[in-house]
Amino acid sequence: MAAQGGRNSAGRTGATEPAAAPAPGLQGRRILFGVTGSIAAFKAAGWVRCLANEEARVTVVMTRAAEQFISRLTFGALSGNRVHGDMFANDPEGIMAHITLSREADCVLIAPATAQTIARLAHGLADDLLSAAVLAADIPVVLCPAMNTNMLHHPATRDNLDRLREIGYTVIAPASGSLACGEVGAGRMPEWDLVRETLLALFADQDLAGRRILITAGPTREPLDPVRYLSNRS
Structure with missing residues (x-):
């Protein structure tokens, strides 16, 4: 599969991703970053750091x-923001977290996306804060599946991923290599550079949405009368 439009102990990230150099492409972008139950969650911490470094x-x-x-402390320290997780947390202001989170983001990135989360989203379930926020979101959703190779290639998982692509989610193909279970195959989290490029492409599409663009391949002429006209040299 290709990109389409497609644990360490608590408190330690073990992340090895290099810090990304500041770039205007992601500066100010609001990312709702979903983290699900996989050993690859430690890698997500490195990605959060990269996003924060790009402002x-x-x-x-x-x-x-x-x-x-x-x-949560790890992600809070790296993002500089409150980390959410409790669907029924008491909020003195009465804010509906799943609605607010989806409305205050430009994109949802779920990494790692486990088979359980993929199945939940494919079938429209909203029994935790993350799935409820995604279901309420009207913004691009990017998934980075991470799991054992057999789980990834199981017909149920493949059908669920196909379903999510059909409804517009972007699925970034897992990388291949040594897995945490000791096996070798597809199922690793992709490299950050690929994820970053995917996000930039999505935001570029958003920036151009609704704009009217004129493309010319030479000079244009606008008649003033039967004899005269206005032109340009481009």
């Missing part, structure tokens, strides 16, 4: 399973 505004939502691999 993107990152809000992290963790599933309960994700918190078994890495702590």
Whole structure:
């Protein structure tokens, strides 16, 4: 599969991604970053750091399973923002978190996206904060599947990914290599550079949406009368 339009102990990231150099492409972009229950959650911490280094505004939502691999404190420190996870957290202002989170973001990035989360989204379930926020979102959604090779290639998972592509989600193909389970095959998180390029392409499409663009391949002429006209040299 190709990109389409497609645990360490708590408190330690173990991330190896290099810090990204500041670039205007992601500066100020609001990313709702979903982290689900996979050993690859430690790599997501490195991606959050890269986004923060580019001055993107990152809000992290963790599933309960994700918190078994890495702590909220880690993502809070790296993003500089509050980390969300409790669907029924008491809010003195009465804010509906899943609605607010989706309305205050330009894009949803779920990395790692487990087979469980993929199935939940494909079938429209909203039984945790992350899935409810995605279901309420009217913005691009990018998934980075990460799991065992057999799980990835299981017909149910493949059908779920196809369904999500059909409704407009972007699925970035997992990389191949050594997996945490000791096997070798597809199922690793992709490299950050590919994810970054995907986000930039999505935002470029958003920036051009609704604009009227004139493309010319030479000079144009606008008649003033039967004899005279206005022209340009381009």
